[in-house]
Amino acid sequence: xxxNPHLRARQLFAQSLVEGLISADxxxxxxxxxxxxxxxxxAASTRELLSALRTVPVAVPRNxxxxxxxxxxxxxxxxxxxxxxxxxxxxxxxxxWLLGVFSAxxxxxxxxxxxxxxxxxxxxxxxGFVLWWAIPALIAVTAVIHQKAIGSGFAARSFSSGSKPPVxxx
Amino acid sequence: MTxxxxxxxxxxxxxxxxxxxxLIEQYxxxxxxxxxxxxGNPALAEDLFQETWIRVLERGHQYNAKSKFESWLFAIARxxxxxxxxxxxxxxxxELGDSESNQPFDPPDEQTVSPLQLLIxxxxxxxxxxSLLKIPAYYREVLLLRFHEELSLEQIAxxxxxxxxxxxxxxxxxxxxxxxxxxxxxx
Numbered sequence: 344x345x346x347n348p349h350l351r352a353r354q355l356f357a358q359s360l361v362e363g364l365i366s367a368d369x370x371x372x373x374x375x376x377x378x379x380x381x382x383x384x385x386a387a388s389t390r391e392l393l394s395a396l397r398t399v400p401v402a403v404p405r406n407x408x409x410x411x412x413x414x415x416x417x418x419x420x421x422x423x424x425x426x427x428x429x430x431x432x433x434x435x436x437x438x439x440w441l442l443g444v445f446s447a448x449x450x451x452x453x454x455x456x457x458x459x460x461x462x463x464x465x466x467x468x469x470x471g472f473v474l475w476w477a478i479p480a481l482i483a484v485t486a487v488i489h490q491k492a493i494g495s496g497f498a499a500r501s502f503s504s505g506s507k508p509p510v511x512x513x
Numbered sequence: 514m515t516x517x518x519x520x521x522x523x524x525x526x527x528x529x530x531x532x533x534x535x536l537i538e539q540y541x542x543x544x545x546x547x548x549x550x551x552x553g554n555p556a557l558a559e560d561l562f563q564e565t566w567i568r569v570l571e572r573g574h575q576y577n578a579k580s581k582f583e584s585w586l587f588a589i590a591r592x593x594x595x596x597x598x599x600x601x602x603x604x605x606x607x608e609l610g611d612s613e614s615n616q617p618f619d620p621p622d623e624q625t626v627s628p629l630q631l632l633i634x635x636x637x638x639x640x641x642x643x644s645l646l647k648i649p650a651y652y653r654e655v656l657l658l659r660f661h662e663e664l665s666l667e668q669i670a671x672x673x674x675x676x677x678x679x680x681x682x683x684x685x686x687x688x689x690x691x692x693x694x695x696x697x698x699x700x
Contacts, residue, residue, distance in 0.1 A: 361659070361684045362666060392692065393660050395641040401546040404559055408541045411563045412534050415570050419528050422570075 348375060352382040356389065428490060432483065439479045450475050518578040525573030537566055540586060543662060547587060550657050551594050553646050561597065565590045580671055584664065587672040591654070644694040652687030659684055 355372045358364055364372065376383045451472060458468045524532035544565060548558035568589050576585050645653055658664045658672060670677045 357685055357688055360688070361681055389688070389692065392641065392695065395638055396645070396656065396660050399546075399638050399642055399645075399661070401542070401549055403541050403545045404555070407545070407559055407562060408537055411566050412537050414563055415533050415537065415566050416530050418567055418570055419530050419533070422528065 349379065349382055352376065352379065353385060356382075356386045360389070360393065425490070432486065436479075436483055439483075443476055443479070518582065521582055522576050522578035525569070525576050528570055528573060533566065533570060536569070536582075540583065543583070544586060544590060547654075547657060547662070548590055548594070550645060551591070551650060551654050552597075553650075557597070561590060561593050564593055568593065581668055583662070584668040584671045587658065587662075587664075588674070591672060640695060644691060644696075647694045648687065648690045652683055652690050655680060655683045656687045656691060 352372055352375045355364060355368050356376075359369065359372065376386055454468045454471050454475075457463070458465070521532070541562075545558060545562050548561045548565075549555060552558050552561065565586070569586065572589070576582070645656070655669060655673070658669045659666075664672070666677050666680050669680045673680065
């Protein structure tokens with residue numbers, strides 16, 4: 344319990360603003376404020392200050408909302424396109440993998456036939472077999488890298504169409 | 514969890530552009546004001562405003578509808594401000610505002626009050642604005658979130674990712690610091 348009633352009143356008043364008071368404290372506080380001019384003045388000035396704080400006018404810059412909406416829409420569109428192409432890429436990869444698995448015995452037989460016809464050593468045949476598997480994956484990786492490069496170029500262009508770059512331009 | 518917040522979470526997960534348009538419209542004033550008071554720099558606040566909504570789009574799936582949307586939005590904005598301060602190698606949020614931008618913000622036109630009332634209230638508001646910019650950012654932001662945005666202590670704690678006890682102590686201290694930052698006769 345705080346001995347000094349004025350200090351207690353000021354602390355309770357601050358508490359009433361920040362987290363609220365229990366009714367006994369509230370009764371005591373308002374009784375004190377009615378009697379004590381200095382504490383009452385202090386409370387009034389705090390109320391006035393908060394009222395001024397609440398009414399501080401801040402004008403949102405012209406077109407900021409519209410510009411933001413446009414940027415968000417562009418980004419959403421870009422993300423949707425990326426997601427569609429990723430799905431297509433996954434489907435192609437899965438199909439290619441299945442095809443690879445099922446065609447492996449035929450490919451091996453075909454390579455063996457070519458090898459015997461051309462008298463190729465076994466390592467060359469094995470290398471051909473590995474390439475048969477690796478080339479589609481390499482093409483897929485190249486496609487992903489290319490797609491990402493296009494995506495980042497698109498993002499850079501959509502930033503430059505706005506007023507300024509976002510955070511990087513600080 | 515209300516139906517509203519759940520449908521909001523679903524919309525964010527779907528990246529619904531119409532929903533995002535509505536949210537940007539709805540929170541434009543509050544978010545811009547928060548960023549402006551936090552950074553003290555209108556150009557930076559504008560950039561961060563746009564970047565916050567891009568983050569909302571990209572991380573919409575992380576909004577779980579258990580918290581209020583504004584708490585989540587302000588937390589994103591706040592993290593962006595912190596990222597900027599780190600990128601600029603600024604020791605604290607306080608150094609974000611530059612001296613040029615420590616000018617009163619342009620108040621919008623008001624036609625419902627008399628010119629004298631308007632003058633007095635503008636002077637009062639400008640005094641408060643200037644005093645707000647003088648106090649440390651961590652006090653400024655809790656005061657703004659509590660008394661301007663009227664967030665609960667729990668919501669502020671969620672935005673700041675700090676315990677409620679820290680929020681309370683910053684609010685008490687912030688009130689004292691703000692009063693002492695006002696010019697003589699105003700406090």
